Amino acid sequence: MKVSFPHMGCVTGYKRLMEKLGHEVIMPERPSQRTMELGAKYSPEFICFPFKVMTGTYIECAEKGAQLIVSSGGNGPCRAGMYPDVHQKVLQELGYKTEVMVFDNMFKDFSAFVKTAKRLMNGTNIFKTAGIAAYVYALVKKMDKLEKRLKIIRAYEVNQGDFSKAWKNIVSMFEKTNTIRDVNRTYKKALEIFDSIPCREVKEQERIRVGIVGEIYVIMEPTVNKNVEEILNSLGVEVENVQYISDWVEHNVIPKWLPFPKSHRVFKSSDKVSPINCGGHDKENMGWVFDFAKRGFDGVVHLMPFACLPELVNLGKFPAVSKELNMPIISLSLDEQMGEAHVKTRLEAFSDLIKSKHFSKQQPTSGNVADSFENAARKVGTKVDKVKENLQTSPAKPEYQAK
């Protein structure tokens, strides 16, 4: 079957997975101007930006003859949970026979998960599938690891553009891998490539670090967020993104009572400021902001699609949180009409701000981050007990969710 998927994060991983399972892959293009125009034209006007971009991608894939589009689901009140159904409807109305298939949280409905998985397995037996999964997981994990490193060292490159070019090479190298051993070999080679690129030497105390939080799609797809990471890197700022596919899978597959991955603890650490998850990643992002402050980061860039509800909730809390943690936070709301110059000017000013703060060292960062976080919670005015009480008295499954 001709299979496709949204362009998000480490697409090489999805591509190899589908190929190994014996499907023909219709590779989605990097979202371009045309993708966004198509998406904006055929999506409901007030839907979030990621939906529009994905609609565009799906239409492009359908044009190329994709029969099945595999996507992940969402849960909670965020609109992401309805994406697949609405996408399906849009494609149908345009006359495409493409089917949109969704992987929902397997702990909620295991039988549905097995059903979708079986279809994708395409007759491959369970042991072979496990082998393929292990290979793909290793691939994605290693590529994500390299990408994390890239976003740190690219800040110090001597000739602008060296690392981005090298990264393109590395991605195509990984596309040719076949086994876990290949992956490891390529990983080593990639590290060598990184090491061979000339970099400036920077002292430890002169390094400027910025964390990126926000809605998962816009922070993972550089073409959608106007290359925020590359712009920051070109200003000599190290970037750490909080979302990677391998981390997302671990967060969703590994049970919460286990000590790893870190994201579970991060999720919980925001309890005071965000007692409940409003859908999307708002609670998690608040936890990451807290985590960045603990690790002494210089600032946080918050990216959100225009009118994204969960991130709007965070947007309202950030001024107080940023003040208490003594860490600047800049929010950028993205949509299809935004120009790159607009993002660049703000990021440039933001990097000037955090740099002057870093080098002046007038105010040592507050001694106890946990205390400041608690103060922030008080300022935001979240009445933790009250929210929890309300949650207990409200029905476990609201009517609209019960089928």
Place this chain on the structure above:
Amino acid sequence: MKYYLGIDIGSVSTNVIAMDKDYNVCFNQYIRANGQPLESVKKGMTKLKEAIGCSDDDILGIGTTGSGRELAGVLVGADVIKNEITAHATATLHFHPDASTIFEIGGQDSKIIILQDGMVTDFAMNTVCAAGTGSFLDHQAERLGVPIEHFGELALTAEKDVRIAGRCTVFAESDMIAKQQYGFSKAEIIKGLCTALVRNYINNLARAKKLKPPFIFQGGVAANVGIRKAFEDEVGEKVIIPKYFNVMGAIGSAILAKEYIEENNIEKPNFKGFEQLELEFKPTSFECNGCSNMCEVIRVISSDNEVLAVWGDKCGKYAGTSKASQTSGR
């Protein structure tokens, strides 16, 4: 005499200033660009040369800022290309070291900058809306048939308050027409507009920020006394308008250029000379067909067919094909 130059290329105006080593502004000019930023840079530089009578060797460094900073930076050979926020804050801190809040309203954008102990601690720029900027006032002044220069003074003569919806230019306009038809005077409506603009500005930019005096108000719109009055009413404090309020960005970039050159002990600035400005620069654009992005790539070509700068490509295909690519960015 030796000079540092600052150029601010905004959406509506192009400002050129010259500053000596002791931060004295020797020349300043505010030019309405009328959509011809490159032409007005040339015009400003020629006037500058005539006014202070300097030669190429007298220029120690140049800084550019504003939305056209990159293009102008290539044109004149700038040493520092900086964003507007840093430039404005630098200039304000020079003239008013104790400033804590800067209101800046320009033609297409408006910003608020919060300072503490001589450092920018927070800032905001308007996002998607033109209400609350100079263009809004320009447009309404034209509609009412009042020259923009007298707009503010007229507002001060108003006796009554009229509330005009300032959330959006479109709403404001229809509200304004309605109020006209109720029989309010021009002065009252103009006053209402000034208040609406300030209300919108504060709502959009100052969200959840604590505004502390001293307040500084700069940018082209600061010439408007009506807006200044509206700001004073809103914050309940005196609002200071700096002497060079309309060229603060340019002054800031000159100061940044000076700091940069002195810090790095640069002896020969990038300045290309006044003669170079006489030459023709051709900004051309073409659509790249490399992928489905169809980027509009802008290329600046000098008269001897040398590519001076290229930008607009999303993939970095043209990076490094021009002279400017190595210097800009960092």
